[in-house]
Structure formats: structure tokens, C-alpha cells
Amino acid sequence: xxxxxxxxxxxxxxxxxxxxxxxxxxxxxxxxxxxxxxxxxxxxxxxxxxxxxxxxxxxxxxxxxxxx
Numbered sequence: 001x002x003x004x005x006x007x008x009x010x011x012x013x014x015x016x017x018x019x020x021x022x023x024x025x026x027x028x029x030x031x032x033x034x035x036x037x038x039x040x041x042x043x044x045x046x047x048x049x050x051x052x053x054x055x056x057x058x059x060x061x062x063x064x065x066x067x068x
Contacts, residue, residue, distance in 0.1 A: 020066050025065040034059065 018026070038052045 024063060024066045027059055027066065031059045031063065033054065 034052060034056050038049065038056060040051045041052065
């Protein structure tokens with residue numbers, strides 16, 4: 001237990017943080033789930049297709065950044 005008063009303790013000690021490897025694994029799973037959803041839309045709903053394409057691009061960018 002910290003000897004510092006509650007107001008001076010860091011919030012970081014109370015958070016459940018992911019490791020880079022755990023975060024990368026989660027991103028890769030989300031990518032693997034999103035790709036078939038996007039493929040399943042085909043030429044269907046353009047708004048949903050655009051949203052999933054944007055999401056997939058962001059997931060891939062984040063995964064690439066973590067993999068460095």
C-alpha cells in the first residue's frame with residue numbers, strides 16, 4: 001500500500017493495462033472478424049460498407065504500428 005495520500009497516488013496503479021502483444025492479438029482477431037463481414041456486404045449497404053472499410057483500415061494501421 002502506498003504511503004502517499006489517496007489524492008497523490010497515480011491512477012496508473014489501478015488500471016488493468018494490456019501488453020503490446022495482447023493488444024496486437026486483439027487487433028488481429030478483430031481484423032479477422034471484420035474482413036468476412038465486409039466481404040459479406042458485397043455491393044449492399046454503401047454506408048455500412050464505408051464504415052467497415054474505415055474500421056478495417058484503422059485496425060490494420062494500429063496493428064502495424066504495434067508490430068514495429
